[in-house]
Amino acid sequence: DKGGKIQVNDLLAIIGAPGEDISSLIKGGSQAASPAKENKANQPEPAANAAPAAPQAAAPASGPVLDLSTMQEVILMPRLSDTMTEGVIADWHKKVGDAVKKGDILADIETDKATMELESYKEGKLLFIGAEKGQKIAVNDLLAIIGDEKKVDVQKIVSASKTKASPAAAQAAEPAKETSASASVTAAGAVSAPASLNGDGRVKASPLAKKLAAEKGIDISKVHGSGDGGRIVKKDIDSFVPAAAAAAPATAAAPAQKVSAPMGQVSFDEVPVSQMRKVIAKRLAESKFSAPHFYLTMMIDMDKAVESRAKLNEVASVKISFNDIVLKAVAVALKQHPAVNSSWLGDKIRINHHINIGVAVAVEDGLLVPVVRFADSKSLSQIAAEVKDFAQRAKNKKLQPSDWEGSTFTISNLGMFGIDEFTAIINPPDACILAIGAIQQIPVVKNGAVVPGNIMKLTLSCDHRVVDGATGAAFLQTLKGLLEEPLRMLV
16 A cells, blocks of 8 residues: 555566456465566577476475574574674684583674674584674674584574575576676776666666765776676675776886886775774765755853862762763753754654763774763763763773664764864764864953963754754854853753
8 A cells, every 4th residue: 555665576566357366476476476587588589488497496495494593503693783784703702613601702793883792692512603703794694503413403504594595696697607707808808898778878787886886986887787687786886996907007017117216115005994984984974965064163261161170070989071061061051952952854853852962982993972861860970980981891892782872962072182173974863963172271352351261162063954053053052151151050
């Protein structure tokens, strides 16, 4: 019905004469139609003897299929974050043949946001691992088998895990042969043929392949497609090497014939992109190019905040930082300006009544944003202790997905690096992010006299789909008042 969802390749409609028996199609005929269609497309004419080909192609998939998710001996790659689609085996703590107890750490899994320890919830001997150190494995794919080697049929389980990919592999067999042949010609130095075109002259490529080609500056018409019917897919873009680049080494050898010695040598390293870096790139690129950003900067007189912090730290059990003071002030200001504490959801705007503030934390591989939940209801000491705990666990790679999910507003502080001011990219699905600069001692005019002052610049990045200029400015005015008169935060 209208508004309903349907999977790709599921039955959408049946067209025929009134009174025709369509029960077999509804019960599963649509599934058999796909192989037949492929077979027919590969034949020069609809010969009668082509009919048996479909059952022969389907034969390997027949027989009982094991449901690995219900098997006690099987460990599948878990989804360790909301955006995770695959993980990388950072390290194995156990090897095949080792005894495993419940609670033992099996492996370190690098997800799109952090490297996390995978704890075993089974006991027995480690009989099989689905990927070596450094290899990728998709969510819900076979990761390990643990059990009694006398009772567990490892080969049967491994075979069952591979049957999921067999239909796709069969469909891709012919294009793969063509791709292999064309790759050999290209490697020999021939100019590669242009990509396959649709009837209207457009290149046949998946939306993702087009997007990646645009990002990398690749002329997609020069790429060979390995997909169905020569369609260009993601792996074709990833593996594409321009003809000019392939010839570069021979061209680069020419300057070596010159008598004069070179002034320097071109040198670089190429490192694999980590899962975390991939997600940072993807999410922030989407944010930057889908959310219309605008920026508001305000100067804050931090004299009284500096005095208040010094007095608080004389009695506080946890040292309070300026970042903690700003976070608390932001929480109080958001309570007065809920429109800034919002998210764009396409056909509606969500105005959040709870205040969960994400705090950007730099780690070795990138950036994490743990969340201080219900920050408006917490004291400065509680906020300081929580932020310090997050920072320590982030550096030790001990944060859990629940720690970084659910923010409604984000702050990013580079003041400790001496950065005066900067603009930050909004952290989806938040509508705003606050960039905090360093506190500078500069001359200011107060009561007609030039005196030294402690000035800090704050820059608010706003999603114009949700927050207008006046709304963002009003929020900053409230925040300025709270930071310049910190006692107001206690009211």
